[in-house]
Amino acid sequence: EVQLVESGGGLVQPGGSLRLSCAASGFTFSIYAMSWVRQAPGKGLEWVSAIRGSGDSTYYADSVKGRFTISRDNSKNTLYLQMNGLRAEDTAVYYCAKPLVVVTAYFDCWGQGTLVTVSS
Amino acid sequence: VLTQSPATLSVSPGERATLSCRASQSVSSHLAWYQQKPGQAPRLLIYGASTRATGIPARFSGGGSGTEFTLTISSLQSADFAVYYCQQYDNWPPWTFGQGTKVEIK
Numbered sequence: 001e002v003q004l005v006e007s008g009g010g011l012v013q014p015g016g017s018l019r020l021s022c023a024a025s026g027f028t029f030s031i032y033a034m035s036w037v038r039q040a041p042g043k044g045l046e047w048v049s050a051i052r053g054s055g056d057s058t059y060y061a062d063s064v065k066g067r068f069t070i071s072r073d074n075s076k077n078t079l080y081l082q083m084n085g086l087r088a089e090d091t092a093v094y095y096c097a098k099p100l101v102v103v104t105a106y107f108d109c110w111g112q113g114t115l116v117t118v119s120s
Numbered sequence: 121v122l123t124q125s126p127a128t129l130s131v132s133p134g135e136r137a138t139l140s141c142r143a144s145q146s147v148s149s150h151l152a153w154y155q156q157k158p159g160q161a162p163r164l165l166i167y168g169a170s171t172r173a174t175g176i177p178a179r180f181s182g183g184g185s186g187t188e189f190t191l192t193i194s195s196l197q198s199a200d201f202a203v204y205y206c207q208q209y210d211n212w213p214p215w216t217f218g219q220g221t222k223v224e225i226k
Contacts, residue, residue: 035215044205044217044218044219044220045154045156045162045205045207045217045220046217047213047214047215047216047217050213050215059212059213059214060213061213061214062214095161095162100164100167100173104167104209105209105212105215106152106164106167106207106209107152107154107162107164108164108173108174110161110162110163111161112161113161
């Protein structure tokens, strides 16, 4: 069974940092590009970042570029999102998402999400 | 930019619902639809504009290409009341989502 389990969310002050993790199982993690997608309370979905299976290419939404860093450890089947310089508008549930097919970007598997709250 | 309409759709069980997603530039057929219920992660319904994902009932159908897309639910059941999002994966990054259409019980 394909499974994604996020962790690392919590309450952080503006300007602070947090690292999210996503543990993957049930599929060949290393060949899939993976993404982070977030959802602010009561709002819609926003793609945040993606990384190719090999980890050699990364992509970011303009809203997080320069502040967030996506990475992966294929030996541990784990995806990460390092978030620095956090702002109130980064408050959201963060989901990791797996594409249906290796080279595509529509997502057939999502984690349960981890809540990040940025507030003083 | 993807624009979904209407923002809210009030439908009675058993009726047909048609949701719209318009792209500001052509995305070919690279469009997906998701369903999201409160407190849950999104679920993939449709990809390639018209292909149902595994396990998705036949009452869900997608259509369109280029800039105009529709998601049709032929006969609404209680489990279908949710928020629906479209997503383009043609012009990337970024991959973008519409703002969502809430389907509620009339």
